[in-house]
Amino acid sequence: MSAVVTEHDDHHEHDHDHGPSKGLLRWLITTNHKDIGTLYLLFALAMFFVGGTMALVIRAELFEPGLQFVQPQFFNSMTTMHALVMVFGAVMPAFVGLANWMIPMMIGAPDMALPRMNNMSFWLLVAGVLMLASTLFMEGGAPASGWTLYPPLVLQTGAALPFAIFSVHLLGISSIMGAINIIATIFNMRAPAMTLMKMPLFVWTWLITAFLLIAIMPVFAGAVTMLLTDRFFGTSFFDAAGGGDPVLYQHIFWFFGHPEVYVMILPTFGVASTIIPVFARKPLFGYSSMVYATAAIAFLSFIVWAHHMFTVGMPIAGELYFMYATMLIAIPTGVKVFNWTATMWKGSMTFETPMLFSIAFVVLFTMGGFTGLMMSVAPSDFQYHDTYFIVAHFHYTLVPASIFILMAAGYFWLPKWTGHMYDEKIGKLHFWLSAISVNILFFPQHFLGLAGMPRRIPDYAVQFADWNMVSSIGAFIFGFSQLLFLWIVIKTIKGGTGEAVTDEVWEDASKHGLEWTLPSPPPYHTFTTPPEIVPTEHF
């Protein structure tokens, strides 16, 4: 690459400054990691509101017993589309956006290794999500079989089925291209002084996540292709009448699905490990054990999939194996939580908005971890499975974990990206509204599940009425509070508080990462020559 650039400079001296193209075309054809990062982040934010609106349709219907607003079939479409949009349209693209912006700046590289593929993977994502969204308007409605797309139910989908499957293919291709790009960048473009064990944890967690993605997305693509041939080409992969097995799909799906949920949580760990030390004014505690714990969690994610299927009737040996293996996940996850706590211990802490979101993440993610541990116990899972208890569990590990950390990352790096300071008062208001309402929203769902309310039902017995009402109130407060974040993002881009932002933004941040040695906002191209020295304070 450098050879090409040198030649370019020799022969075309008039064209040194590769600034962005003008107008809308800039965003369509850009190969710049910062532009593409911005595109990913804004797209994810838009999808967060689309998926959130669907969640509010669900919570509005569940506000009271009886059906008030939507038919059951549409309700099922909403639960399905909410999950697919949030997973594939919001959380994953948001982390890819962060990777695009931050990885080159954190490792001292000028850009991503494969910039044109970078552009393509973003636009494929948009195509995939738009195609998925278009199924809402098709005959028979959007897929309504849950995001797991279990056969035989999913085969009853109307005209939407092939479109949903093709959009999964597109999203898979986009993710794989993004993952290849990240791996190629991290392995080839680090500043010479940046050895693997000096990389920021965000880079480490993304490196491991990228390998997970490459391993699992083809598996999911394979599973949905088998659905396609079962429906249209007369195969019987999942149909017992033709010698197939519906449970086979579940095994394949969760071989993808379990690592997939870690795709959403590992980069979360990385961002938390980046933010907490800055505001504790202390090095991250146990850097190398954090790296090993991440790798251990990634490895375990491949060998625990059937804990999603304890009730399908596996042999006892299978049930016990998957129970033991699942329990093991608690060990590396615990190590991470202990390390974050030890990082705060005897620090000199301040509580700006990114730190508040990060602390809330550690506490509330741990609560999600606890319920995860409870569900690893197969006999108890026979009660918890497919109830609101699991809905509460995975929302605790996704909303006040992944989403909170994405918010934290937004507040943490927005001043760097834009060169403007966000409004701290409104940021804190956003935090407290979110942190309180997210618990009003999800904590009562534990009670509902334990009391016997199944998930994915549009209407419920009257003894579940009170907690559903509380949960719905929490949902609406949480949902509307997020508009504050939108307002802050827009205002910060437009100039923020007008307060001058230094290069390192946060006190002594430059000790913690290379990105804080760059100007705020960073110029269009950064680290065209690699930095000589990288922060070593951590290690």
Add this chain to the structure above:
Amino acid sequence: MKKAKQLIACVILMAMGLESAHAAYDLNLMQGVTQISHDVYDLHMLILWICVFIGIAVFGAMFYSIYYHRKSRGHVASQFHESTKIEILWTIIPTLILVGMAIPATKTMMELNDVQDADMSIKVTGWQWKWEYEYLDTGVHFFSSLDEASNRARQLGSGIDPRSVPHYLLNVDHPLVIPVKKKIRFLFTSADVLHSWWVPDLGWKKDAIPGFINDAWTYVEKPGTYRGQCTELCGKDHGFMPIVVIAMEQADYDNWVAEQKGLVADANAAAEKEWSKDELIAKGESVYQNNCASCHMADGAGMAGAFPALTGSKLVNGDINSQIDLVYKGKGMMPAFGQMLSEVDFAAVITYTRNALGNAVGDSVQPSAIKSLKSSAPAQTDDKDEDDKDEGNT
């Protein structure tokens, strides 16, 4: 106003803490009515307390640090950043706790799995959206679906307050009846998509999978009515296929079995009888509302794009035998009603749809004709069940 009061009550209960709310609201897992459900409850509590204990330790340390180690109090940051000893310590201690959890969990798992030496067996088949129960020892056999009162109230915009319906969404027309103090083995399968059979008081749930047989068992100590629901998403009416189990003393159970056999004889007699068209139409209306209206709508208008209208339908207004054939065997999302409906109900609903809902074909079909159809051409599902037994995955 009532709602506002409830809302305030909820908020107050939350504020008062969870213990005081316990009396009025189910917050914790139910203990259930079997030994297994008690074992599961004990496991649940054990792990819950372990989590609470770890939570207090970790969050305690964290909040101590947040309070005392803050810059505004002038605390100066230490710069320590690793300790292999402590890392090993907080790897080994959780491992030991996990081993302590795994031992009782394994024991309960083995018990749950032991279906041997059962006193009787009941085959449970999931359908969209009802349960079929077949007592393999006595031949008693029936379908169990959402009761009429709930079904009326749960329609979009029904105007009926669910609170006025007893056991709203948790009541069925034909409950499953079992004797107490007997080990009962359940066999689960499905006729269409995945379902899952869950009665929380029994302590477990099990998936019903088309083409495969799963098993589970229970031993209920005390008589009572225990309610549950389908817990695997099975389509539009997934939320509306409850389960009701009534556990009875053996003598009561024996009476119930005798009564059921009498009902079968009555049904056979009714199927032999010659019915007038008006009788069939009258009977067919309630059959239609219970079985067909949730898709084809109460007035037969259907739902555009998803479920065809019956009013003016070519099939309903055409040859009666093609309509019978389709309803009997099902097609796509339309379930096969051949086995689900009795001969009388089947004949009645066919006659009803052809002479009501805006249709006026004028003809009718006798239950006896359906009966001869059943004996000459068993529905496909019967054949499939035979295959299932051969392929059983356990």
